[in-house]
Amino acid sequence: MIRTSGLSKSFPGGVNAVRGVDLAVEAGEIVGFLGPNGAGKTTTMRMLTTLLRPTGGVATVAGRDLLADPRGVRRRIGYVSQGGGTNPATPVGDELELHAMLYGMRRGPARERIGEILERLDLSGLESRPAGALSGGQRRRFDLAFGLVHGPSLLFLDEPTTGLDPQSRANLWAHVTRLREEEGLTVFLTTHYLEEADALADRLFVIDHGAIVAEGTPAELKGGTGTLDDVFLSITGRSLREDRPSAAPGSSRPGPDGVEPSHQESDGVGSGRPGPGGVGSGDGEPSRPGPGGVGSAGSGPGGVGPAVPERSAVAPACEER
Numbered sequence: 046m047i048r049t050s051g052l053s054k055s056f057p058g059g060v061n062a063v064r065g066v067d068l069a070v071e072a073g074e075i076v077g078f079l080g081p082n083g084a085g086k087t088t089t090m091r092m093l094t095t096l097l098r099p100t101g102g103v104a105t106v107a108g109r110d111l112l113a114d115p116r117g118v119r120r121r122i123g124y125v126s127q128g129g130g131t132n133p134a135t136p137v138g139d140e141l142e143l144h145a146m147l148y149g150m151r152r153g154p155a156r157e158r159i160g161e162i163l164e165r166l167d168l169s170g171l172e173s174r175p176a177g178a179l180s181g182g183q184r185r186r187f188d189l190a191f192g193l194v195h196g197p198s199l200l201f202l203d204e205p206t207t208g209l210d211p212q213s214r215a216n217l218w219a220h221v222t223r224l225r226e227e228e229g230l231t232v233f234l235t236t237h238y239l240e241e242a243d244a245l246a247d248r249l250f251v252i253d254h255g256a257i258v259a260e261g262t263p264a265e266l267k268g269g270t271g272t273l274d275d276v277f278l279s280i281t282g283r284s285l286r287e288d289r290p291s292a293a294p295g296s297s298r299p300g301p302d303g304v305e306p307s308h309q310e311s312d313g314v315g316s317g318r319p320g321p322g323g324v325g326s327g328d329g330e331p332s333r334p335g336p337g338g339v340g341s342a343g344s345g346p347g348g349v350g351p352a353v354p355e356r357s358a359v360a361p362a363c364e365e366r
C-alpha cells in the first residue's frame with residue numbers, strides 16, 4: 046500500500062528533514078510512525094499525502110506513483126491532519142456533503158455514504174449540529190468522517206488523539222480499529238503517545254534525524270523486556286514522553302465526551318484539506334486546494350477531504366514554491 050525508497054526532503058537553507066526513508070506498508074495494516082520532535086514525521090507524512098514534493102527518492106502510495114500521479118494518490122487516500130480548518134458554524138452534514146460532492150459523488154450516494162460513516166463513528170443524529178458545537182471526541186471522529194467520506198483505501202492520521210483525554214483517546218482507537226475491519230482500511234499514523242502506538246499499531250517505524258532507526262511490531266521492538274519508551278530512549282537518546290504535546294491551546298470547552306477539543310496546528314505546518322484536485326502546497330504555508338482533482342486530505346477538524354477552499358488549508362499536490 047505504501048512503498049518508498051530513499052524518500053528525502055531538504056528544505057531551503059540546508060535542512061535535511063527526511064533523509065532516505067524506505068517504508069513498506071501492506072494493505073490492511075495499522076502502522077505507527079514514531080519519533081521525537083523534529084524527527085521528520087510530519088514532513089514524511091506530508092510527502093506521502095502529496096502536500097510536499099520530495100527532493101529525492103521514489104514512492105508508490107495506494108498503488109499510484111507519488112511523483113508521476115499525485116492526483117491518483119489523492120483520490121485514493123484520506124488524510125486527517127492535526128489542525129482544524131472547517132467552519133465551526135457549518136453543520137456537520139453540510140460539510141460532509143460538500144466534501145463528498147467535491148470528490149465527484151452524486152448527492153444521493155453521498156448522503157448514503159455520509160449516513161453510513163456517521164453511524165460507524167457514533168455520530169448519527171449530529172448532522173445538523175455545527176462542527177464548533179461538537180465535543181473534542183466527537184470532533185475528532187468528525188475529522189475521521191472527513192477523511193473517509195470518499196471511501197479511501199489508505200488513511201493517514203497525524204497525531205489523531207493529541208489533546209484528548211484517555212477515555213476519548215481509547216474510544217478513538219476502538220473506532221480506528223473497527224474501521225480497519227469494516228472498511229478494509231490501511232492506516233498510517235504519527236503519534237507521540239507510546240501507549241497509542243502499542244495499542245493500535247501492528248507495526249512501528251521509528252524515525253530520528255530524518256532516518257528510520259527501528260522497525261518492527263511493538264512486541265518485537267520491546268523484545269519482551271522494557272517498555273516502548275525504554276526502547277525509544279535507547280535508540281534515540283530521548284524519552285518520547287518528554288516530547289509529548291500538551292493539550293491544545295485555546296481548547297477549553299469540554300464537551301459531552303468530557304474531552305476538550307484540540308485542534309491545534311503543528312508548528313507552522315499547515316494542515317489542510319487538500320482536495321481532489323488541489324494543487325499547491327507549501328512548506329508550512331496554508332494554501333487552497335482547488336476542486337477538480339484529486340481527493341484527499343482534510344484537515345479540518347481533522348478531516349481528510351477533498352478540495353474545499355478553506356481557512357487554514359494546506360493544499361495538496363506535489364508542487365511548491
Ligand SMILES: Nc1ncnc2c1ncn2[C@@H]1O[C@H](COP(=O)(O)OP(=O)(O)OP(=O)(O)O)[C@@H](O)[C@H]1O
Binds near residue numbers: 060085314
Ligand atoms: N518548511 C520548513 N522549512 C525548513 N525546515 C523545516 C520546514 N518544515 C520542517 N522543517 C524542519 O524539518 C525537521 C523535521 O520537521 P517535522 O515537522 O517533519 O518533524 P516532526 O517529527 O513532525 O516533529 P514534531 O513531532 O515536533 O511535529 C525539523 O528540523 C523542522 O524544523
